[in-house]
Amino acid sequence: MRAYLPDYDIQSPETLDEALTLLSREPGKWRPIAGGTDLMVLLNAGRLSDLNLLDISRLTELRGISENGPSVTFGALTTYSELRQHPAVREHLPNVVESARVTGAQAIQNRGTLGGNIVNASPAADTPPSLLAYGAEIELVSVRGKRRVPYESFHKGYKKMDLAPDELLHSIHVPIPKGSGFHFYRKVGTRQAQAISKTCLAAHARIENGVVEELRIGLGSVAPVPARARSAEAVILGKAVDFLPIEDAVKAIQSDISPIDDIRSTARYRRVVTANVLRQALEELARTGRAS
Ligand SMILES: Cc1cc2nc3c(=O)[nH]c(=O)nc-3n(C[C@H](O)[C@H](O)[C@H](O)COP(=O)(O)OP(=O)(O)OC[C@H]3O[C@@H](n4cnc5c(N)ncnc54)[C@H](O)[C@@H]3O)c2cc1C
Structure with missing residues (x-):
């Protein structure tokens, strides 16, 4: 059965601070939504039990790809299309590019995000194996500050993660491999x-x-x-x-x-x-x- 839309509430903060304040005031109440390509499937099927959605798609703090010396950093909102096109990713991290290329079709690649793929926590997701192969770390953020964890230790069990209810995935750091490799x-x-x-x-x-x-x-x-x-x-x-x-x-x-x-x-x-x-x-x- 399809979901009844008036039952849902959605907040669209313009800054990361605003979003984190809302999450910390009512931890567990707000479900982040980024590209919506996983959550909208649940909503359409009437299986999205979280009625309060926190739209994080406008948070510029979670966007962008940058090369910072020894690593490439992806904002959690980086899309598959952005991964595929970025020169530094194409040069240093071909497995990440390939994992983005084989994910869904063009429409999903334009909208779906790397952060959403990680936090959706499907064992069948396509970017995680490439992140594991490169020894990625992820950065989580809340009103308490930021913390970095090896991506390898983030998933604790099926759909269980080292992610507190008031935290957002902020960014993903992937070390640039030395030499051609x-x-x-x-x-x-x-x-x-x-x-x-x-x-x-x-x-x-x-x-x-x-x-x-x-x-x-x-x-x-x-x-x-x-x-x-x-x-x-x-x-x-x-x-x-x-x-x-x-x-x-x-x-x-x-x-x-x-x-x-x-x-x-x-x-x-x-x-x-x-x-x-x-x-x-x-x-x-x-x-x-x-x-x-
Ligand atoms: C037709 C179709 C084809 C697909 N094909 C593939 C495929 O081939 N391979 C594949 O791996 N996946 C595929 N997917 C799944 C999906 O597109 C990806 O998992 C996508 O990356 C999800 O990102 P999103 O931004 O749309 O996530 P959303 O739907 O917005 O969110 C997904 C989950 O992540 C959480 N979340 C999102 N961002 C954050 C954040 N920054 N911090 C904390 N929590 C967050 C949300 O609360 C939710 O639990 C497909 C989906 C569809 C509909």
């Missing part, structure tokens, strides 16, 4: 475009003198939260690219994931395909390492 992003869905992922894997590695000195692998759709493939990473770290124990890593990734059967796929399919995608990533890593 290895970047890999692969989303597997029912179709090439406009499908939610069945499994998703992003990786970033730094190779020095033919050895894998740094490696992070981020996963989507295979656990209750976006997750790192720590066991698979440990198998590969410190190894020479000429002798990567790829099949050992492929075995190890099975203990990093806990996929389920759902409407989009089965746990078995997800296990097999995640292993195949990892194999593909590591074979590419070996080729890149040999060529560099």
Whole structure:
């Protein structure tokens, strides 16, 4: 059943201070809404139980992409289209660009935000694996001030986050990888475009003198939260690219994931395909390492 709109109240503050004051006065009462591409689906289905919406789309403090020395900072309201077009993101963070490219279609990319993708906290979201692969940090803000947390520790369980009711996601900081490095992003869905992922894997590695000195692998759709493939990473770290124990890593990734059967796929399919995608990533890593 569709929602009855007059039941809803919406406030549209013009400054971050105003928004944070409202959140702190009545914590838990106001549900932030940014691009609305997740929330409007719930509203349309009559499943949005929060009747008080805080429209944060006018808060310029949450907008913009900037390159600050060692990292690129994204305001929480950064859209997918902005991610795709920004020169610094295209130059340094190709996995972020690719994750934005495969998210929805043009209309969603123009309206949906990076902050909304993170706080919606779907395990199948497309940007989180790329943020995990780059070791991103996120910055949260409230009337009490700002705090920064590693993105990896933000998701505490299915739809549970390290986010207080009076806090907003302010920005996302992604360290710029040193050197040319290895970047890999692969989303597997029912179709090439406009499908939610069945499994998703992003990786970033730094190779020095033919050895894998740094490696992070981020996963989507295979656990209750976006997750790192720590066991698979440990198998590969410190190894020479000429002798990567790829099949050992492929075995190890099975203990990093806990996929389920759902409407989009089965746990078995997800296990097999995640292993195949990892194999593909590591074979590419070996080729890149040999060529560099
Ligand atoms: C047709 C369609 C296709 C889609 N395809 C994909 C896809 O391929 N891949 C994918 O990952 N997603 C997809 N989505 C989901 C959605 O577009 C993304 O998750 C989007 O990034 C959400 O951003 P938003 O600004 O629209 O969020 P909103 O709907 O405004 O909010 C989402 C959640 O985040 C919270 N929130 C938003 N911003 C903040 C903030 N700054 N601080 C605190 N809380 C905040 C809101 O309270 C809400 O809980 C699709 C959606 C649709 C409708």
